[in-house]
Amino acid sequence: xxxxxxxxxxxxxxxxxxxxxxxxxxxxxxxxxxxxxxxxxxxxxxxxxxxxxxxxxxxxxxxxxxxxxxxxxxxxxxxxxxxxxxxxxxxxxxxxxxxxxxxxxxxxxxxxxxxxxxxxxxxxxxxxxxxxxxxxxxxxxxxxxxxxxxxxxxxxxxxxxxxxxxxxxxxxxxxxxxxxxxxxxxxxxxxxxxxxxxxxxxxxxxxxxxxxxxxxxxxxxxxxxxxxxxxxxxxxxxxxxxxxxxxxxxxxxxxxxxxxxxxxxxxxxxxxxxxxxxxxxxxxxxxxxxxxxxxxxxxxxxxxxxxxxxxxxxxxxxxxxxxxxxxxxxxxxxxxxxxxxxxxxxxxxxxxxxxxxxxxxxxxxxxxxxxxxxxxxxxx
Amino acid sequence: xxxxxxxxxxxxxxxxxxxxxxxxxxxxxxxxxxxxxxxxxxxxxxxxxxxxxxxxxxxxxxxxxxxxxxxxxxxxxxxxxxxxxxxxxxxxxxxxxxxxxxxxxxxxxxxxxxxxxxxxxxxxxxxxxxxxxxxxxxxxxxxxxxxxxxxxxxxxxxxxxxxxxxxxxxxxxxxxxxxxxxxxxxxxxxxxxxxxxxxxxxxxxxxxxxxxxxxxxxxxxxxxxxxxxxxxxxxxxxxxxxxxxxxxxxxxxxxxxxxxxxxx
Numbered sequence: 001x002x003x004x005x006x007x008x009x010x011x012x013x014x015x016x017x018x019x020x021x022x023x024x025x026x027x028x029x030x031x032x033x034x035x036x037x038x039x040x041x042x043x044x045x046x047x048x049x050x051x052x053x054x055x056x057x058x059x060x061x062x063x064x065x066x067x068x069x070x071x072x073x074x075x076x077x078x079x080x081x082x083x084x085x086x087x088x089x090x091x092x093x094x095x096x097x098x099x100x101x102x103x104x105x106x107x108x109x110x111x112x113x114x115x116x117x118x119x120x121x122x123x124x125x126x127x128x129x130x131x132x133x134x135x136x137x138x139x140x141x142x143x144x145x146x147x148x149x150x151x152x153x154x155x156x157x158x159x160x161x162x163x164x165x166x167x168x169x170x171x172x173x174x175x176x177x178x179x180x181x182x183x184x185x186x187x188x189x190x191x192x193x194x195x196x197x198x199x200x201x202x203x204x205x206x207x208x209x210x211x212x213x214x215x216x217x218x219x220x221x222x223x224x225x226x227x228x229x230x231x232x233x234x235x236x237x238x239x240x241x242x243x244x245x246x247x248x249x250x251x252x253x254x255x256x257x258x259x260x261x262x263x264x265x266x267x268x269x270x271x272x273x274x275x276x277x278x279x280x281x282x283x284x285x286x287x288x289x290x291x292x293x294x295x296x297x298x299x300x301x302x303x304x305x306x307x308x309x310x311x312x313x314x315x316x317x318x319x320x321x322x323x324x325x326x327x328x329x330x331x332x333x334x335x336x337x338x339x340x341x342x343x344x345x346x347x348x349x350x351x352x353x354x355x356x357x358x359x360x361x362x363x364x365x366x367x368x369x370x371x372x373x374x375x376x377x378x379x380x
Numbered sequence: 381x382x383x384x385x386x387x388x389x390x391x392x393x394x395x396x397x398x399x400x401x402x403x404x405x406x407x408x409x410x411x412x413x414x415x416x417x418x419x420x421x422x423x424x425x426x427x428x429x430x431x432x433x434x435x436x437x438x439x440x441x442x443x444x445x446x447x448x449x450x451x452x453x454x455x456x457x458x459x460x461x462x463x464x465x466x467x468x469x470x471x472x473x474x475x476x477x478x479x480x481x482x483x484x485x486x487x488x489x490x491x492x493x494x495x496x497x498x499x500x501x502x503x504x505x506x507x508x509x510x511x512x513x514x515x516x517x518x519x520x521x522x523x524x525x526x527x528x529x530x531x532x533x534x535x536x537x538x539x540x541x542x543x544x545x546x547x548x549x550x551x552x553x554x555x556x557x558x559x560x561x562x563x564x565x566x567x568x569x570x571x572x573x574x575x576x577x578x579x580x581x582x583x584x585x586x587x588x589x590x591x592x593x594x595x596x597x598x599x600x601x602x603x604x605x606x607x608x609x610x611x612x613x614x615x616x617x618x619x620x621x622x623x624x625x626x627x628x629x630x631x632x633x634x635x636x637x638x639x640x641x642x643x644x
Binding site for chain 1: 382411420422425426427444445446447472475476500502503505506508509614633
């Protein structure tokens with residue numbers, strides 16, 4: 001899932017690139033959300049006790065609908081304009097990773113049976129969560145619900161994260177919300193984590209800005225992608241013995257995976273035999289995304305449609321659904337709050353921070369880094 | 381080197397109370413002309429601009445333009461340790477990462493030094509152009525605070541409209557509606573109790589009451605408040621600080637939704 005250990009690596013090496021923000025401060029913003037990831041979370045968390053989940057009369061799971069409905073209303077009430085992006089075809093390289101996940105799920109299913117037989121409650125809880133899989137039906141259900149709610153839905157030709165990042169690059173949306181750090185590797189300029197967390201957990205939204213990440217790490221975008229591949233991504237294995245910190249050091253030292261491969265001790269760091277890092281890099285740099293960015297439209301909710309779908313077909317409580325629809329309508333009628341930036345333009349401050357020392361240190365360090373790099377370059 | 385000595389120390393306490401609800405961390409800027417601050421709230425809807433001119437200080441020394449990042453809650457904690465009639469002196473050395481607050485009792489029998497760590501804050505500075513406002517309302521600050529408080533018990537937004545008749549504050553909520561009209565009134569005993577309305581053209585704007593209420597935390601600083609309104613511009617709520625400067629709040633209005641949210 002995502003890039004291994006990237007969050008911690010950034011927290012340690014680029015703390016200024018991450019900012020805690022209040023959920024409420026995103027009012028009026030258009031935000032692209034990785035739908036598959038959210039649905040997966042809903043299936044795991046919403047209304048689960050042991051192996052029991054929310055179901056309709058036919059015994060089909062409805063946790064994803066419950067989650068999608070409530071969380072989306074929360075976004076709309078905060079004045080956020082969500083766009084949900086669904087996964088299309090995964091690239092071939094990801095199939096290996098998907099196969100791994102499949103076999104893990106198989107294992108978990110077996111473990112779950114044993115746990116149920118043994119009556120091990122903790123085990124049941126643990127393994128039943130691991131058997132969760134998002135099916136085509138879950139996706140279709142959510143798409144139908146979202147369309148009825150008047151929220152735009154985009155079907156990505158490839159990976160949802162890549163499509164989200166492209167929407168953000170083209171200024172179609174303000175930010176991308178996902179839990180998957182891949183979004184940064186795909187170059188989403190502004191990336192939000194924990195936006196879809198339940199309000200009860202009171203976790204602030206964590207905002208990452210790619211330009212700041214690059215500035216803080218002192219890397220180019222290409223080098224950052226190489227760094228993510230070394231950390232471990234969905235597309236290929238990582239090198240044994242190289243974690244986040246080492247990867248950052250190696251990329252800073254050598255500038256790219258190619259140069260690094262020419263220089264590192266291969267006995268200490270065994271390179272996997274089949275290691276398609278170039279292909280992985282290409283998938284991050286030029287992922288399959290929609291050529292024409294789709295038109296985004298937020299419409300009024302289809303009240304009857306929602307009631308038919310949720311109450312009649314999926315056994316939701318009629319009163320609750322009606323109340324929720326009222327909330328959607330109320331949220332749409334609110335006039336939205338303006339921001340000062342739309343009236344006043346940024347101006348440079350004339351003052352210099354009193355703590356001059358530290359900034360000077362940093363500058364000298366950076367130049368030192370650059371120097372060492374150029375020396376290396378000459379040797380080659 | 382920075383050394384600012386303010387005889388009326390309680391003023392600084394009041395200033396802090398007036399901004400700390402809106403902003404958590406901010407850079408204080410110091411130059412030869414004065415001590416100032418510009419900061420936005422986290423959602424960039426409201427901005428506070430403070431100016432304390434150098435003439436207002438008993439002693440003012442600032443060799444070069446400096447900015448000092450501080451957590452306002454911590455500053456407020458420090459200042460709470462000063463007595464109300466204490467003389468407050470702010471001191472910082474070049475290149476240091478601390479600021480010292482010195483509190484002297486009026487008869488000089490007690491001197492306290494409080495040192496606080498400074499912080500690095502990325503602040504976004506906005507350029508605010510001088511503007512001609514369509515309407516300027518000057519009224520007693522306590523009256524304005526009362527209106528904001530009363531209206532926020534009914535609704536969350538206030539519509540401020542200025543017409544020939546006067547200035548109208550109105551709101552609407554689940555339980556009902558409220559309208560308060562203030563007319564021009566200059567026949568008062570004290571000039572600070574007057575309500576003066578200068579109108580070039582009628583204007584009507586909608587604002588979030590939550591922010592207005594946090595602006596009124598500046599009420600103890602001044603007996604009057606000036607509200608400047610123009611359609612298409614943020615409102616300015618200004619409290620003058622006697623002989624020294626001002627604290628100004630800018631608030632972006634609420635706007636009608638753009639096309640894509642309208643029901644089809």
